[in-house]
Amino acid sequence: xxxxxxxxxxxxxxxxxxxxxxxxxxxxxxxxxxxxxxxxxxxxxxxxxxxxxxxxxxxxxxxxxxxxxxxxxxxxxxxxxxxxxxxxxxxxxxxxxxxxxxxxxxxxxxxxxxxxxxxxxxxxxxxxxxxxxxxxxxxxxxxxxxxxxxxxxxxxxxxxxxxxxxxxxxxxxxxxxxxxxxxxxxxxxxxxxxxxxxxxxxxxxxxxxxxxxxxxxxxxxxxxxxxxxxxxxxxxxxxxxxxxxxxxxxxxxxxxxxxxxxxxxxxxxxxxxxxxxxxxxxxxxxxxxxxxxxxxxxxxxxxxxxxxxxxxxxxxxxxxxxxxxxxxxxxxxxxxxxxxxxxxxxxxxxxxxxxxxxxxxxxxxxxxxxxxxxxxxxxxxxxxxxxxxxxxxxxxxxxxxxxxxxxxxxxxxxxxxxxxxx
Ligand code: EPZ
Numbered sequence: 001x002x003x004x005x006x007x008x009x010x011x012x013x014x015x016x017x018x019x020x021x022x023x024x025x026x027x028x029x030x031x032x033x034x035x036x037x038x039x040x041x042x043x044x045x046x047x048x049x050x051x052x053x054x055x056x057x058x059x060x061x062x063x064x065x066x067x068x069x070x071x072x073x074x075x076x077x078x079x080x081x082x083x084x085x086x087x088x089x090x091x092x093x094x095x096x097x098x099x100x101x102x103x104x105x106x107x108x109x110x111x112x113x114x115x116x117x118x119x120x121x122x123x124x125x126x127x128x129x130x131x132x133x134x135x136x137x138x139x140x141x142x143x144x145x146x147x148x149x150x151x152x153x154x155x156x157x158x159x160x161x162x163x164x165x166x167x168x169x170x171x172x173x174x175x176x177x178x179x180x181x182x183x184x185x186x187x188x189x190x191x192x193x194x195x196x197x198x199x200x201x202x203x204x205x206x207x208x209x210x211x212x213x214x215x216x217x218x219x220x221x222x223x224x225x226x227x228x229x230x231x232x233x234x235x236x237x238x239x240x241x242x243x244x245x246x247x248x249x250x251x252x253x254x255x256x257x258x259x260x261x262x263x264x265x266x267x268x269x270x271x272x273x274x275x276x277x278x279x280x281x282x283x284x285x286x287x288x289x290x291x292x293x294x295x296x297x298x299x300x301x302x303x304x305x306x307x308x309x310x311x312x313x314x315x316x317x318x319x320x321x322x323x324x325x326x327x328x329x330x331x332x333x334x335x336x337x338x339x340x341x342x343x344x345x346x347x348x349x350x351x352x353x354x355x356x357x358x359x360x361x362x363x364x365x366x367x368x369x370x371x372x373x374x375x376x377x378x379x380x381x382x383x384x385x386x387x388x389x390x391x392x393x394x395x396x397x398x399x400x401x402x403x404x405x406x407x408x409x410x411x412x413x414x415x416x417x418x419x420x421x422x
Contacts, residue, residue: 001394001395001396001397001422002396002397002419002420002421002422003392003393003394003395003396003419003420003422004381004392004393004396004399004406004407004417004418004419004420005390005391005392005417005418005419005420006366006381006384006385006387006390006391006392006393006415006416006417007366007389007390007416008364008366008384008385008386008387008388008389008390008391008416009386009387009388010249010414010415010416011246011249011250011251011414012245012246012249012250012251012253012385012410012413012414012415013246013251013252013253013413013414014253014254014412014413014414015253015254015255015256015282015412015413016242016245016253016254016255016256016409016410016412016413017256017257017409018234018235018238018239018242018255018256018257018258018283019043019045019046019234019235019238019404020041020043020044020045020071020231020232020233020234020235021045021193021194021197021232021233021234021235021236021237021238022045022047022049022050022235022237022238022401022402023095023167023192023194023235023237024193024194024197024198024232024233024235025041025044025045025050025053025073025232026049026050026053026093026095026098027095027098027168027171027175027194027195027198028041028197028198028201028230028232029041029050029053029054029057029064029073029075030053030057030098030099030101030102030175031102031175031198031201031202031205032057032062032064032075032076032077033057033060033062033077033080033099033102033103033106034102034105034106034175034178034179034202034205034225035077035205035224035225035226035227036076036077036078037076037205037225037226037227038074038075038076038227039075039076039077039201039205039227039228039229039230040072040073040074040075040227040228040229040230041072041073041075041201041229041230041231041232042071042072042229042230042231042232043071043231043232043234044070044071044072044073044232045070045232045235045238045404046069046070046071046404046405047400047401047402047403047404048397048400048401049093049095049401049402050070050073052089052092052093052096053093053095053096054066054073055089056085056089056090056093056096056099057075057077057099059082059085059086059089060077060080060081060082060083060085060099060103061077061079061080061081061082062075062076062077062080063075063076063077076227077106080103080106080107083103083107083109083110083111084110084111084112084145085099085100085103085110085111085112085113086113087113087144087145090112090113090114090115090116091113091115091116093115093401094115094116094118094123094168095168096112096113096115097112097115097125097128097168097172098168098171098172098175099112100112100128100132100146100148100172101128101131101132101171101172101173101174101175101176102175102176104132104137104148104149104150104155104176105150105155105175105176105177105178105179105180106179107153108149108150108152108153108154108155109148109149109150110146110148111145111146111147111148112145112146112148113144113145113146114141114144114145114146118373119334119337119372119373120332120333120334120335120337120373121332121333121334121335122333125146125168125169127162127163127164127166127169128166128168128169128172128173129146130160130162130169131160131162131169131170131172131173131176131186132148132155132172132173132176134158134159134160134173134184135150135155135156135157135158135160135173135176135177135180135184136150136151136155136156136158136180137149137150137155137176138150138151154179154180154181155176155177155179155180155181155221156180156181156182157177157180157181157182157183157184157219157220157221158180158182158184159184159185159187160173160177160184160185160186160187161187161188162186162187162188162189163188164188165188165189165190165191165302166190167190167192167194167195167302169190170186170189170190170195170217171190171194171195171198173186173189174186174195174198174199174202174209174217174219175198175202177219177221178202178207178209178219178221178222178225179221179222179223179224179225180219180221181221182221183218183219183220183221184218184219184221185216185217185218185219186216186217186218186219187215187216188215189211189214189215189216189217190302190303191213191214191215191302191303191304192302192303193213193233193236193261193262193303194233195212195213196212196213196233197232197233198212199212199217200212200230201228201230202225204228204229204230205225205226205227205228206222206224206225206226207219207222207225208220208221208222233262234257234258234259234262236262236263236307237307237309237310237375237402238402238403239255239257239258239259239262239263239284240263240266240307240309240310240313241310241313241378241382241403242255242409243255243258243263243266243270243275243277243284243286244313244314244316244317244382245382245385245410245413245415246286246287246288246413247270247273247275247286247288247293247317248293248316248317248320248382248383248385248386249385249386249415250287250288251287251413251414252285252286252287253285253286253287253413254280254282254283254284254285254286255283255284255285255286256282256283257282257283258283258284259283259284260277260279260284263284264304265301265304265305265306265307266306266307266310266314269296269298269306269314270286272294272296273293273294273295273296273317273318273321274288274289274290274291274292274293274294275287275288275289275293276288276289292320292321292322292360292362293317293318293320293321293322294321294322294323295318295321295322295323295324295325295358295360296318296321296325297325297326297327297328298311298314298318298325298326298327298328299327299328299330300327300328300329300330300331301330301331302331308329308330308331308332308335309375310375311327311329311335311375312335312338312375312376312378312379313375313378313379313382314327315327315336315338315339315342315349315356315358315379316338316342316379316380316382316383317382318358318360319342319345319347319348319349319358319360319361319364319383320360320361320362320363320364320383320386321358321360322360323359323360324357324358324359324360325357325358325360326355326356326357326358327355327356327358328354328355329354329355329356330354333354335373336351336356337372337373337376338372338375338376338379338380339351339356341369341370341371341372341376341380342364342369342379342380342383344367344368344369345364345365345366345367345369345380345383345384345387345391346361346363346364346365346367346387347361347364347383348360348361363386363387363388364383364384364386364387364388365387365388365389366384366387366388366389366390366391367387367391368391368392368394369384369391369392369393369394370393370394370395371393371394371395371396371398371399372395372398373398374398374399374401374402375402376398377393377395377396377398377399378399378402378403378406380393381393381399381406381410381417385410385415385417392420396419407419
């Protein structure tokens with residue numbers, strides 16, 4: 001398992017290109033199952049999770065051709081010969097559950113392994129199943145798999161009222177309802193930009209959908225969908241992550257492709273902490289206003305609130321802030337695993353249930369630390385770049401799931417980051 005070696009100290013100055021969004025691409029790719037026509041995604045990120053989804057779609061009979069080094073995914077599903085998403089693939093990546101809705105909508109039946117939990121939480125899929133049942137699906141849980149059928153071979157439009165906001169369940173519902181017979185209304189829908197991007201792509205394919213980005217989405221099912229070419233939206237979590245690099249190290253970095261509307265709540269917190277964000281023609285330019293950042297409190301919420309996927313990275317910044325910050329994690333039940341690793345680097349953090357109290361220190365110290373999940377891994381790299389001395393982050397396979405070429409992108413701005421193969 002590879003590790004990453006970081007030598008801390010020194011400002012960061014330069015530009016960082018932001019890739020297409022992993023969490024948009026992972027819901028756009030299953031849309032190929034909704035049509036026999038070619039669906040091509042451009043601006044796709046080059047990540048292991050995308051390769052896993054490619055493998056899963058291939059196991060069903062879809063063709064996914066990766067072009068231009070993985071930035072273009074040319075997909076076609078004219079020959080789906082297998083309707084079972086196997087545990088061995090699904091357990092590696094929870095987003096695999098997103099093939100359930102489109103497969104069921106296209107052919108009236110699907111068998112998908114339950115994804116199981118992950119480091120940050122139990123991650124149930126009950127809301128996905130509730131949504132599909134509202135569209136007439138008959139579901140049976142057997143041997144760790146969901147066996148799904150659409151009576152008469154086609155889903156029916158219906159009313160879906162989510163008791164809590166779920167990104168994935170909203171995506172599964174939209175994918176399934178786009179081919180259902182009749183109208184579907186989704187209440188308490190997730191509002192994330194990745195869902196807006198999915199709707200934009202489905203609309204290009206001929207879907208009739210209104211309300212994306214709001215809490216109520218209406219879908220008029222159609223009999224068939226065509227192909228399309230669609231650019232994956234910028235990754236707001238990669239964007240926020242790299243915006244924190246000059247905030248924690250000093251210097252000035254321009255994130256190419258960055259858009260304020262993708263990171264509104266996050267930018268408000270950066271401003272309160274003493275970090276300036278300037279919109280340029282190419283993206284967002286970030287630097288500290290004057291020296292050490294100030295402590296701020298953070299509460300994670302569904303979009304447009306502060307994203308849970310930036311909580312670990314923000315904690316790394318606040319470990320070096322002047323004052324005490326409280327971070328409240330409201331989305332997942334176990335998303336502070338980066339805290340013990342940051343404490344190894346001299347951070348002062350008390351975790352009680354869903355709250356972490358961070359008392360900022362002047363400097364962190366390099367140490368050997370372990371990545372526990374995707375976003376925790378990159379928070380350790382941010383902390384290490386600002387720390388004194390050397391840090392080695394192990395288990396960086398977590399990192400490769402969501403960040404392409406980290407050492408290159410940070411190295412180009414003056415960071416000392418190198419990968420140690422092992
Ligand atoms: C998506 O996960 C993202 N993943 C996550 O990003 C992100 O953290 C999360 O949304 C929240 O923004 C992808 O898009 C591939 P949810 P998802 O359903 O859809 C509970 C990353 O780092 N819930 O919005 O699984 C759930 O347990 C990853 O890129 C149910 O109870 O998240 C959680 O507490 C991590 N039942 C809350 O809802 C369900 O059926 C929000 O989960 C579904 C979810």
